[in-house]
Amino acid sequence: MALKTNPAALHDTYLRWEREKRSPYFPVIESNHENSVSTNMHDSLLMFGSCDYLGLSQEPALKAAAVDAIHRFGTNTYAAQLTCGHTRLHRDIETRLQSLTGMPAAIMFPSGMTASIAAISTLANEDDVVISDRLSHVCLFMGSQLSGARLRTFPHNSMRRLEAILRESSDRRRRVIMVDGLYSADGDYAPLDEIVALAERYDAKVVVDEAHSFGVVGPNGLGAADIFGVLDRIDMVVGTMSKGMGSIGGFILTSEEHERELRYMAPTYTSSRGSAPAVAGATLASLQALETQGEQLRERLAENTAFVTRRLREAGFNLLNTRSHIVPVVIGDEDRTVDVVNWLMDNGIMVSTFTYPHVPVGSGRLRIGVSSRHTTDECQFLVDNLVRAKQKFSF
Template structure:
């Protein structure tokens, strides 16, 4: 009953924001011109709210790849992949991903959420324990519960608590550690160097969701595991095309035996169609761009991130422990967070407001998504607008 009451109160809060004309949620984008989107009634806004970290979603090569794929294969992929398979483009994407990951088996899913949910629910069973970081993505928790395994959690990035749970779970068939590589609301990394050490010590499997880091983090752009040099020690790497790659879809990089199990046994794969040919065409073009331009794009992303993070910290903003292109600007109350996000749109800036239940109550924040495509002038305009908002709303 308490949960139902909380949800009812929450729904009233969201409805109140809508009625006051203050809600920043579900904006309708009329057009997109690079880093600028048109959203009525605000007009043209500089986009600092997306996950398009390398700006590839607007790249001509991805658009051409999508159009070419439609001309070759139409708009649909017929039926479930188990029965009707997928196109040659999908097959090539899996081959490309496998090569990028040093020969690890690759399998495509229709979305990042289905990849996360399907991987964990297939890997674990009632004889196992799944150990989640408390801030891990909701889809990982969904997969954990669907598996029927015992589900344990540890405080965010607490290696001491993780080790205690591993030590106390010696009677389980499998101990499976599940974390994000880069946390989407805080901008910090999982300490995968230490996590893989504990996994080896306690004979545990590791699952890492690199949704916000694949393509944008690490010397090869393969994510936080690549950053720490432990990619070969991760049993299941989950990724998505909907962020850095500028397309849609999910994928898993894993051992050969588990890749076959996913293809035949995971409902989120066997009961789903493959991504549309247009989507696959854009994804393949994106992967090929990363091969030739990825290093340069990541360097520009790092420069923009450093500029914004340094200047905002100097101005007294609380950015938590971010070390990435996800820059959380902590505001505080839900009402104030929403008001600031709405106010920024009147200053031609759009950021992503995160409030309860997506972050803890009273820790509302504006998530700034930095892109390599942002110009120095656009970064300065963001900094100025946020500084003015801080003065206006006193946070």
């Protein structure tokens, strides 16, 4: 039975899954060991639902850095960063991000979501137009709404439609294009070389959310913009520490002018405390790990991803057009998707469950999060069980 698109029906569906004890959402993690977790419902699940793509959250150096930061600075910062500042760790993270990427300036936020909201809401106002891919992350749309700018969208990766909107918006003070570098539900990339070329032709700004790509892809591990060789031609790069970097927090890479504007004017920065010292300590250690181990970790991730996607495609799975470590397994019907997820957990595997409104109605899917820490045997165990699930549930 497909979900209806009105909020009341959506809520009723999620409640029905809870009443039927079928809901895969909000599992309680009791403990973890290497690539497995224990939950309130299952003793041991092989984790294939995580966004910890390089496995850095389990790196001993990050754990030790977090503990050391607590000893140095306590468990919290004093007040809003505007008035009481942040620690030396926070400033060192910004300095290292700037030097690592070659961007003029970097500013750290408490989360990737607050960074994305700040980017758009600070860059645009009611005299502007924000032009977004329809599959961009919800936080970019939230920032657009706060900005007061007119919002226009184009079909996913349609450069023809993007150019038409740019041409039609010449009367606006500023045109801001916002896209994800790597799309979190489909696993494909924005054609950033084409987007940047159009932006330069029509005098537009470009904001790219690299949440799922920074640290993980590109010749230097700097995300989708690194793959397309356009990092120095993008106005704002938004990133997060909560995925490839194994920590928590967000950041924006931009010009010095925009950085000062964000630091004084973005409410999600000025009215929020900085990340806890433990988080900052782990983040700084993760940046160090990316410099020393990043290439090796990315190579291993690419090998695991190729192994899983090749075997799943050979078995007839619909993986959309993924070209990355995000592997969507499309099932379609939402109830069937939930049944498959529960069956996988009963057989020792945890994956992420994507149903409406996170993906369109009728396109329910599993999102497989491949990690560089997975062994070949673990990847094969995943494939074998997905093949069994496909046969059992006929998708």
